[in-house]
């Protein structure tokens with residue numbers, strides 16, 4: 001809490017509560033919440049669960065987040081909860097108002113009493129407390145819906161940190177959720193390279209130590225060429241940045257907006273080739289290698305991607321852009337990454353197999369949109385994007401048409 005006091009002292013603004021809200025509890029959200037809770041003096045944390053089913057999972061996991069490293073579970077508790085039910089957020093604090101912890105709703109053989117879930121929700125208060133710091137770790141394609149559910153709790157003093165794959169969500173949020181520039185929150189972006197794999201809800205395994213690169217965005221969200229002046233960031237932005245960079249498991253560093261943008265674009269270029277190709281060829285990342293035809297496809301896609309990135313107005317005047325984003329360097333990086341993650345099923349292929357919408361519109365779609373603004377036609381990236389959407393629709397329809405068979409009577413006869 002020392003950070004909150006320091007930052008409040010530096011400004012004449014109202015004192016910050018220091019509370020951090022987290023929306024999206026997949027791998028990244030769970031890892032960040034757990035890391036914050038592992039601090040010597042953890043900030044107050046509220047996990048935002050977007051439906052009562054997720055709250056039931058939370059109770060079944062005994063209100064704990066766990067990170068598994070080298071086979072050992074590290075368990076953290078003490079999180080306050082908000083649950084979204086019928087468009088209203090309900091507050092379920094970790095401690096009851098009388099200071100007691102909640103009773104266990106899971107019996108000795110691990111069974112959840114569902115009536116307790118509903119009772120908890122019935123007894124809880126509506127929560128429309130303003131949010132100072134919000135960490136958003138939902139997928140790019142869910143960001144607008146997720147932010148709409150909390151937009152009434154965000155103010156121009158709030159800071160929203162987006163931690164996700166893909167690009168273009170800030171532009172979409174400005175258009176669809178915060179159209180009035182005077183009522184927008186401050187934005188921060190981040191890029192996580194830790195290896196994380198889901199084991200079950202609220203339990204994630206940390207498979208490789210990476211870094212977290214963070215940067216606030218200038219007002220409005222998009223950078224302008226040569227605009228790298230020392231901004232006086234808002235108190236909630238400074239607080240969130242300082243808290244995260246002082247949270248050891250995240251290995252977080254603060255960068256300038258232009259430096260972060262370049263890391264994001266490198267990651268985007270990798271995702272624009274590996275992810276859609278693994279979907280279309282239904283293969284592991286490593287299977288894209290040592291294949292002349294696929295190498296040609298990668299190279300052609302990267303030529304378009306490189307042309308768009310090198311022409312981006314926000315990067316003009318940045319030294320070394322043309323060599324950092326040359327098709328050759330990007331291809332070497334893609335080959336290296338596909339090799340390093342050879343046995344992985346890409347996140348996009350996992351989404352397609354689960355029948356979920358993919359991030360393609362925030363990957364190749366982003367390149368196509370930025371290309372259009374600059375008069376560069378990206379026919380190949382457009383084609384790849386349409387193929388991925390088409391393939392994922394075919395699979396969804398196929399699954400919807402599958403006839404569910406009730407085989408329980410056969411099991412009974414055995």
Ligand code: KPL
Pocket residue numbers: 165270271274275285337341344345346347348
């Ligand atoms: O980031 C990835 C993803 O799957 O989204 C890669 C690097 C392609 C690893 O699978």
